[in-house]
């Protein structure tokens with residue numbers, strides 16, 4: 001079983017976050033969740049049933065503000081995105097929206113999740129479950145960004161590919177986040193390899 005850091009970004013598929021969190025816990029993983037500001041439009045962080053993880057007993061859902069807890073940084077204060085990277089065996093970003101995908105590819109670090117990714121130890125796996133409108137998925141930038149991330153992670157990247165269905169916007173096509181069992185299978189498959 002693993003320490004899974006679940007990154008959640010601003011796709012409609014973030015509505016499934018409470019279920020995905022619970023299913024990862026039920027599979028025996030310790031889970032902490034880093035949510036982007038946009039993702040909070042789609043799920044209620046308070047709806048996550050907090051189960052203590054090690055010494056962290058309240059902040060199961062980490063928001064960008066948690067990176068900046070005090071008026072001023074004092075030497076010795078924790079640097080949250082580094083602590084999270086040290087803790088995590090696996091970084092799972094589900095859903096991974098087009099914006100965050102682009103930021104990962106470019107190395108942009110303007111929130112807690114992208115800081116964790118940029119500070120990631122590439123010997124540990126990263127799983128992305130992209131979720132976006134079909135034309136966003138088919139846009140050349142998407143393939144370009146995935147190719148860049150694949151090269152950067154040198155074999156540590158796994159993709160839970162998006163599926164085809166009627167999307168929230170009523171378009172029909174590929175772009176919906178992979179079903180949760182498929183995402184859980186990718187996590188489980190990585191642990192068998194370990």
Ligand SMILES: Cc1cc2nc3c(=O)[nH]c(=O)nc-3n(C[C@H](O)[C@H](O)[C@H](O)COP(=O)(O)O)c2cc1C
Nearest residue numbers: 009010011012036038039097098099100131132133
């Ligand atoms: C109702 C709504 C639904 C959205 N769904 C998606 C989506 O499924 N995929 C996506 O890539 N962007 C989607 N977006 C756009 C992102 O939320 C937007 O790009 C945001 O800046 C992403 O920020 P983040 O990557 O920091 O979470 C949606 C926006 C809105 C308002």
